[in-house]
Amino acid sequence: MPTGFILKRRQTRKGYGWIEVYGSTCVIQWRPAIMPQPRMMLVVTGDDFGYCPRRNQGIVDCFQAGGISNVSLLVNTTAAKDAADLAKRHNIPVGLHANLSEGIPVCQSVQQASTLINHHGFFHGKMGFRQALERGQLSMKQVELELSAQVRQFRELTGHLPHHMDGHQHIHVLPEVREVFAQVLSDFSIPYTRVPVEPGLHSCPWLPVHLQRFCTQVEKDALDSIPVFTRYGIRWPDVYLGLTTMGQNMSVPNLQRALSHALAADHSGTTSSSASGSNQSVVTAELMVHPGYPSHPEEGGCGEGPDDFSQSADRQHELNVLREPSLLALYSQERVQLCAFKDL
Structure with a gap:
């Protein structure tokens, strides 16, 4: 031869x-x-980990099916320890879902008597917190104490500090709170957060008026937070997705639409300059999702029992969509690579 x-x-x-x-x-x-180089590095974050046993199991099932790549843990919940143990067992990347609006505070001094709780000893709620903030009734020192206590509780549960920290019901981008939030991230050297500014938000006819109004306000607050987070050296992905695809609004076509908007958007004004490193040709993104199985009444929550959203079929609907083979095939087709915040 x-x-x-x-x-x-x-x-x-x-x-x-x-x-x-x-x-x-x-x-x-x-x-x-x-x-081929990915077009997008996508963190798919399952929020509200720890809310109840059925939420925890749904999130684990979704992670194992490749539907999510990251979770955000509530530490003042009835099933937080179970969630932290599951994250360790299944090697699930986990960050902190800071909570100032639902349930009982973690910080002892804030539990006793503070501006952050009502006469029943619970946080003021999603809208109640915002109303009290607008009226100037909340102590930012107590906000700092509670956020710091939740970071320490997270470390106690997981054995490490969170690599990212966001806010339950987007409280972290609210006026005044954003400054305290950024300071706490800086104090604990937590590098990443969430900036909920979603391309395509204003062209979603399926969103009801009240939800469109709420999401628009979240976006405004998030945009106003960018100079604060930048000043503290905090990072976030180039683009955020999830406001338009929650609950029954989640579908493969709607997720495809959201990804298309994300890939086509100009991120120069809304992104952390160091989020993508030196590889600017790859878009970094976070998709916020809420998979799980419907909560049983009186089981779970943050001390007051599960809310209506958690007991509805919406959670399982999201779980089912996120595991659909057609969605996983779409990621491959669009060169979208799922990752965790620690991979950015």
Whole structure:
């Protein structure tokens, strides 16, 4: 046989190999496949981990099916320890879902008597917190104490500090709170947060008026938070998704639409300058989701029992959509690579 004669070639997904013959010697050669660069690094974050046992199980099932890549843990919930144990067992990347609006505070001094709780000893609620803030009734020192206590509680439960920290019901981008929130992240060297500014938000006819109004206000607060987070050196992905795809609004076509908006958007005014590192051709993004199985009445929550959203079929609907083979195929087709915040 002539020198360098290729005797056999085999192609695989990981590359291709061949056997070259040199006289009486056979040499096996291998060349790995050149994988196409992803267009997007997408953190799919399952919020409200720890809310109840059925939420925890749904999130674990979703992670194992490849539907989410990251979770955000509530630490003042009845099933927080169970959630932290599950994260360790299944190697689920976990951050902190800071909570100032639902349930009982973690900080002892804030539990006793503070501006953050009502006469029943619970936080003021999603809208009640906002109303008290607008009236100037909340102590930012107590906000700082509670946020710091939740970070320490997270460390006690998981054995490490959170790599990212966001706000339950988007409280972290509210006026005054955003400054305290940024200071706490800086104090604990937590590098990433969430900036809920979603491309395509204002062209969603399926959103009811009240939800469109709430999401628009969240977006305004988030935009106003960018200079504060920037000043503290906090990072966030180039783009955020999830306001338009919650609950029954989640579908593969709606997620495809959201991804298209994200890939087409100009991120220069809303992104952390260091979020994508030096590789600016790859868009970094976070998709906020809420998978799970419906909560049983009186089981779970943050001390007051589960809310209506948690007891509804919306959670399982999101879980089912996120596990759909057509969605996972869409990620592959669009060169979207799922990752955790620690991978950005």
